[in-house]
Amino acid sequence: MNSYFKDKSVKLFLGDSLELLKKIPAESVDMIFADPPYNLSNGGFSCHAGKRVSVNKGKWDESKGIEEDFKFHSKWIKACKRILKPNGSMWISGTYHSIYSCGFALQKQGWHIINDISWLKSNAA
Template sequence: MKCYFKKNTEFYYEDRDLALLNGDCLKLLSKIKEGTIDCIFADPPYFLSNNGISVSGGKQVSVNKGHWDMGYDLQQKHKFNRKWIRMCKKALKDDGTIWISGTMHNIYSVGMALEQEGFKIINNITWEKLNPPPNLACRCFTHSTETILWAKKDLKKNHHYYNYKLMKELNGGKQMKDVWRGPLTPKKEKSEGRHPTQKPEYLLEKILLASTNERDICLDPFCGSGTTGVLARRLNRQFIGIDIEKDYLDITIKRMNKEQMTLWH
């Protein structure tokens, strides 16, 4: 994995097809050699930690995710989005693609930042959650969707990879639409530890199957508990993950090791 990084890069964990870096992605993305990454999945902070309440498992819980999710106003948030997207563009191959998930609280800034930084949006995926938490205030509709933007570099001769045949096959012989339905992350996928915005495995499986080939190198700059990495390993892809929290990287390592044991058996 060291061949993808500049000299003197410090790894939190590394093996033949996995590299984890601990720290601020705005600093660590510059450690990756330019034009080496095939696919990026990013689930950036939504900056929603405002001491409010939500529902999880039928109980009222705080919406606060952590210090990494607090304190940005609109201008700061957009500046942050432009900067990390710009750095991802440098790391991405010219025919590579980037997927970014978010809710209404951040995705519109992300979409504008993508275009400002020289990307062309391929698809606007709507992920419909079949079991969303109820709306406690009862003053608006229940929030049951997230958006996932899929984009490529806006170059004249830029042919991105899309496994159309497989996606059609997985959709019963019909063209797959841009609305994906499924449940929230089940408890069994959180057995090694919890992350407040952990995405379900089926979502990342579909993303990686649609836009990568075996042995491609996938990057997640907001790695969290490592769902992107777990599916990369399961599907025989290579993976680079960055996260500011060591505890979440430790969960990623546990999940990756568990996945490797499953593959061996």
Template structure:
């Protein structure tokens, strides 16, 4: 049995350290939903802006491109491994930019997923363009695909419609990048905002569903899962990021902080928080526990 790096007291938040492909091969479990924020392959010695200062875009060796063929092979391997750990009616979300998202889409197609949407996340507060020689980068893409073309997936259409002011939610989402309050325990170089992950989880899972993040980083997926009464497994190689994930999960053991964070993520909805909770709790899911020690 695999040994957990960390388990929350109520076992809703679990972390494993190591290579996600190797770990998942040894995990006899299937998940309801997977969110993956894989390497974007954009660490190319360029310059960006953070808090008004010039900074390198380099995130680490894990984010450097190894060339067209090897990048595609990497995407095929991890998506193929994740496919085996996804339930037949399960779905996967993959985030990226033009550096990696087309490769991910190609691998999904080759592995017989059905791509449902390519969501465009339009950042309301993108960093400025220093060169002034091209348009300011202000979007990321998130592919949503289901494992089985013939088996329908879960989509909370009514909830998405309600939080969008009573009209169908489109695949263009205007949401901010991470805010200061999301960095209280530290910051991951590619950290995603809680409101973004909350929307993804609410749209495609029921309460108590099991969610996997194979590149967990600071575990925004897991924090959103816990706040929304789901269960989570995150995997990462880096001890620094796992320690940050642990701190973030323990932070929301405080009921005051937990409620504050819930209110902050629901701020981006046109529906009151209590109404959202009532809508999403109509059909809770109950499944087995994760087999890790």
């Protein structure tokens, strides 16, 4: 696997996570932190620094509908389960647009969900 960036303690890989994850040995990872798309880019608007701005971040953030979004989350979560050690853990970032889909995928795949950690952003914009 070619790395995109490497120093003494960190190696970064650039690519499709579903392909890269296949190259990592089974049950070899202690902890995974995942920040998958939140599927927020729906053509709407938000407020940034007092100005109206588009919420669109790119094609990668557009929802393909709840079934397809769920299939995507199920796929990468399954790929993570393969490489995680049996006593490993995974942290997943999300918003309400995405996190329940991830949660349902985790439940369907038999993960043990320990905690929800909420970040209160009273005025996210």
